[in-house]
Amino acid sequence: MNVTLGFIGCGNMAKAMIGGILKNGILMKEQIIASAVSDSTVAKVSEQFGIKTTKDNLQVVENSDIIFLAVKPQYYETVIHEIREKITDNQIIVSIAPGKTVDWLGDLFGKEVKIVRTMPNTPALVLEGMTGVCKNNNVTAEELEEVCRILNGFGKAAVVKEDLMDVVVSVSGSSPAYVFLFIEAMADAAVADGMPRNLAYEFAASAVLGSAKMVIETKKHPGELKDMVCSPGGTTIEAIRVLEEKGFRSSVIEAMKACTKKAREL
Incomplete structure (x- = not known):
């Protein structure tokens, strides 16, 4: 599928995801863009994976169908406030933050947005990650399937009810x-x-x-x-x-x- 994928934030978890997605041929490097705060991280990720990198989060939004918010939870409000006006009805936002519900995320965007909430774990670094997944009502079954296909690039993904996502944090x-x-x-x-x-x-x-x-x-x-x-x-x-x-x-x-x-x- 000719989907484009963006990462806002390029820490260890994002790099593990990108590495697995590319290694397993889920997407090509030309289909992925990532942003980071520092010049050194931007350069390092570009060199390591051959993907497009930038310091501009809005550039990620403008060039992605699916956008992973891969920053630390304390930065979610700042990042969402920065990008929310540019998010369209067709884009999918994927959260990897513990404790942040789809309703909480939706309220921050202040409009109807497609949101998938996930909880990955660090074994993604060796392509053995296990990711819990849930969604809001704006995401179709086909769109959720596509997100899961990407998540399966670095391990396994399992769809659960949102009230189990905090249990996923402790068990996975x-x-x-x-x-x-x-x-x-x-x-x-x-x-x-x-x-x-x-x-x-x-x-x-x-x-x-x-x-x-x-x-x-x-x-x-x-x-x-x-x-x-x-x-x-x-x-x-x-x-x-x-x-x-x-x-x-x-x-x-x-x-x-x-x-x-x-x-x-x-």
Whole structure:
């Protein structure tokens, strides 16, 4: 499809998206334009991806069918105020900000605008991102499908009800940080038992990667997969016993509930 794509903001998430979209042939570099505040970022992104770059957000708007607002949430009001008069009925605005509802975004534009709200995560950097998606009533099913096609360029996209988007933040948007903490803790334990740190990180990260693939590819319940590893009277069930004793599950659940609550307050 001959759609043009614009990014207002060119941070790590935007670059991950652009990289995946180009690598997977979703769009050609000539179909993408991005803006950034600094000359160095504009030059770096242009050199890295070969796309058109600018410091002018309005130039992005004027040259895009779909516009990703890829700035930090605290800058949304400023950016929307700058571009809202130039947004047409046919353009689609895609938000990646946590906690910002489609109604909140629509109120800032002050007119009927096509808005898609998304919550991507940082595994997009390695084309394994998971993005939650919802829309307002101005976006057609075909337009949502096209946005999802683009989002699938750097991972997977799943359409959810908007009242679940804050849950997406805790289970997907923020959760890579929990996993990194878990990997770091496992590596620290291995180092404490004598393993070199670089090897400890490789073992721990590979175990998490393989375990995640088992859940996705076998479609088995995580509890069933856990039981497959736990031999009677063995080493694994002893480790599970200690994790349960220390409140592992409860800690994860409470952390995620706090994350969801914070997202709803943003």
